[in-house]
Amino acid sequence: MNITINNDILTATINPRGAELNSLKDTTGNEYMWEGNPDFWGKHSPVLFPIVGTLRNNSYLFEGKTYAMTRHGFARDKEFAVKSHNGHSVVFSLLSDDDTKRLYPFDFELELTYTLEGKTLRIDYTVSNKSGGDMPFSIGAHPAFALPGNFEEYSLIFENDEQPISTQLENDLLSDKTITLPVQNKVLPLTYELFKNDALILKNHTSRTLEIVKNGDPLLKVAFSDFPHLGIWTKQNAPFLCIEPWKGYSDPHDASGNIVEKESITILASGQSFQAGFSIVILR
Template identity: 35%
Template sequence: MSETIRIASAELAVEVSTLGAEMQSLKTADGRNWLWNGDAAWWTGRSPILFPIVGKAPGDMLAVNGKTYPMAQHGIARRREFVIVEQTATACRHELVSSAETREVYPFDFRLTLEHSLQLRTLTVTATVENTGLGPLPFGIGFHPAFLWPLPGAEGKPHAVILDNGAEPGVIQLEGGLIGKTLPTSPFKAGRLALSHDLFANDALIFPEGAGTGLKFAAEGGPSLHFSFGNLPNIALWQKPGAPFLCVEPWHGMAAHAGGTAELVERPYTVALAAGDEMRFGFTVEIRDEG
């Protein structure tokens, strides 16, 4: 059975489930929940961790050295029970360790640790991947948190995503959930993307590079969420068209190429971690009531 634990600062409270080490709520002290609630009418996810792949594999089959394994979209970690290894008032740490069951679909030894910590109105989420095997560990990893759109208290206001670097990064079109062509123009103008539901009519907007290490999701004249990303070069934005949420997804890894190979090591931005090494990935989000 899954267990949900709660951590809190003076300004924020977070609930995290052992199933997928997935955040269930993100509430300010006034009781407003900024995280999507997982309503099955739209999407049951809230903030899944994506490992050992991000996105889809061709035919939901992953190849390792020519041998194929069944692998659903976004990998195996979000569907497995993690163990709580540490909890304080303001932080918690969950762990998933490879097993005979995981090796049947992902033939590697690993330890995946997910930590949530709070300081005032800032949440930090950090994933650590450790290679506990004898050879290289190939993987992709990503975060998939969904936040309310419109933001709490900002109903009827225009919303936008604004890149810290002011760039106009290239965007990729998905083809059946796989990486397709780069579109000729960026939806960002001078670092700003005015949000509308029709942007997501053809699935997620994926920016493989150039979106930088920080952005804000903001309501005009209203509240905003300020993000920073560490060791996560790819960014995606997604919603079910018309749904009342927006996913802000920093990744290190992407779906396989449409028409390309199913080999894990040939997926874009795959990490190859040496035996005995570990690597950290993470993001922070600060909630602000204005701008």
């Protein structure tokens, strides 16, 4: 059964399966999250753990053993327990088990906390290493925002005046090819042509907020100061846009496969915890 939190401005609905945010509405009924129509993409806001993106050969090597792992990891398909819940906040927990250890040989706890404060939904991640040794992982978000009407009436506003460089994907892996996004005065007009080769992958951008505007009118802002990388994605002719704060990304085509050597991997010591979060701020 879905879990709902609310305040006097917003209502958020989260599915314990994947601890996935399904809906974010204001008191006038405006829905800000993508509906999950499977004709385009049947998700809303999956959690990406313990990898972000795709591994070369959909596998990795750890201490001489090969493990299979599909795109974006397994957390999005697991049932989370509700650890605590009050009117405006809920904490979900995923613990390692025999099934996860076949894919990822570590003892861990992944907590997601959703908190409403005014016009802001804060989403916090805590990764705890309960293993006896170091634990490599990546983590990321994949929220899809509803953009009804003409897609090309929307734009993204970057926090900083920059020329972001996107690394191109080839067969779901990072290639050596890059493109410079056509940002002018912090504004990136949205077109489906931008996504003809799949997602935009920003590894070294400086902005830590992105705003979605429609015909110049602000809709919402995503703030992600804890996440150094970013994915931006939609499907052709789909009325949504994903703004994806990441700590990690797909393997390059020449990756060694050793997970501890993976680009932008986080190595968490035994008994330690990692925390990061991002916010969705409604601007209208």
